[in-house]
Amino acid sequence: MNDATEIQVEITPWKYDAQFVYSMTYDEGTIDAICNSFPIHEEHDIPGHVCTVSGHLGQQRLERGTSMREVFYMNPEQLRFLIGKGWTISSHSHTHVPTDQDGIDLDLEVRLSKWELEKATGQPVRLFAYWGNLRIADKILPVAQAAGYQGMLSIGYPWNTSDYDVWDIMRATIGRDLEGWLQEPSASLYRHTRDAFPGELRKETTRGHWLVDISHIVVDRLPAANGPGLWNRCMTPSILDARLREVRALWGNELWATVPEDVVEYTLLRRASSVAVTANGSDRATCTVSLNGLRDDVTARELTFRAQTPWRNATVNGRAVSSQMKDGTLVWTAAVEDGTEFVLTAS
Numbered sequence: 001m002n003d004a005t006e007i008q009v010e011i012t013p014w015k016y017d018a019q020f021v022y023s024m025t026y027d028e029g030t031i032d033a034i035c036n037s038f039p040i041h042e043e044h045d046i047p048g049h050v051c052t053v054s055g056h057l058g059q060q061r062l063e064r065g066t067s068m069r070e071v072f073y074m075n076p077e078q079l080r081f082l083i084g085k086g087w088t089i090s091s092h093s094h095t096h097v098p099t100d101q102d103g104i105d106l107d108l109e110v111r112l113s114k115w116e117l118e119k120a121t122g123q124p125v126r127l128f129a130y131w132g133n134l135r136i137a138d139k140i141l142p143v144a145q146a147a148g149y150q151g152m153l154s155i156g157y158p159w160n161t162s163d164y165d166v167w168d169i170m171r172a173t174i175g176r177d178l179e180g181w182l183q184e185p186s187a188s189l190y191r192h193t194r195d196a197f198p199g200e201l202r203k204e205t206t207r208g209h210w211l212v213d214i215s216h217i218v219v220d221r222l223p224a225a226n227g228p229g230l231w232n233r234c235m236t237p238s239i240l241d242a243r244l245r246e247v248r249a250l251w252g253n254e255l256w257a258t259v260p261e262d263v264v265e266y267t268l269l270r271r272a273s274s275v276a277v278t279a280n281g282s283d284r285a286t287c288t289v290s291l292n293g294l295r296d297d298v299t300a301r302e303l304t305f306r307a308q309t310p311w312r313n314a315t316v317n318g319r320a321v322s323s324q325m326k327d328g329t330l331v332w333t334a335a336v337e338d339g340t341e342f343v344l345t346a347s
């Protein structure tokens with residue numbers, strides 16, 4: 001057709017064409033998640049994520065030689081409460097045995113842990129979170145893949161790009177400045193700490209990324225048995241509140257703040273999908289979605305599309321799809337299956 005209009009269409013890296021994606025995770029799953037973190041998450045409308053230890057549910061952590069002592073893990077009822085509020089749970093092993101020991105039973109730590117947590121919560125457990133150091137990471141990987149996880153939360157430089165590896169999702173503590181505390185350790189809790197987070201979260205350097213933030217305990221006062229090594233991996237309620245506030249304030253409606261599973265499922269769906277212009281005329285164009293090789297256990301079906309087009313409307317099966325113009329492109333989010341056709345028209 002001579003007067004066909006040139007159009008280009010693509011699936012956006014993140015849902016809703018978000019320019020920044022944020023998830024907050026808590027390793028261990030201690031009870032402060034309910035009394036301290038949860039109300040703050042509710043206030044900012046950002047769900048949280050707990051990486052918990054299936055063999056320790058409801059118990060107090062007393063082992064010597066660990067970096068965290070005298071704190072209680074949540075029990076199954078408490079986990080289910082958070083799940084009912086939109087939170088999600090991943091496995092952080094069954095026993096949290098030190099990873100520098102030999103002879104670790106990975107079938108227990110990785111596969112059975114998934115089963116135990118699913119039984120305790122009544123929900124699928126889709127992610128595994130490495131515990132300890134990464135010394136045995138390459139041994140855990142095939143066990144986690146065979147056990148049916150969809151991905152793994154790892155440790156590393158925390159800004160995930162859209163081509164991140166679902167089996168190596170970066171997380172790192174964006175540290176608190178503890179220098180003042182170390183000079184006066186007996187007197188201070190977080191009085192001397194300054195959160196480095198607002199300084200790190202700059203639009204120029206983080207646009208397009210997914211940050212999986214991490215904390216352990218969220219309290220004003222850690223049990224005295226815990227030393228400085230733990231301080232920098234925890235935060236106070238006021239630091240958490242300031243972080244979530246900052247994320248929303250900086251990114252506004254360009255933010256997608258959600259649990260890690262939502263992001264992984266969007267990614268798996270996006271990577272199994274493609275979209276192409278299959279018909280193009282003077283007043284309309286058709287874009288067809290192909291879906292190929294999607295894992296059976298992925299439940300997400302919505303993708304976001306962005307099209308360079310002179311037209312402002314998208315329909316599927318004759319029904320209008322909610323869409324908006326952003327910087328001269330048409331953006332819409334809709335459910336897809338293999339063969340879904342979007343028709344773009346002027347009116």
Ligand SMILES: [Zn+2]
Pocket residue numbers: 027028092096131132
């Ligand atoms: Zn841990």
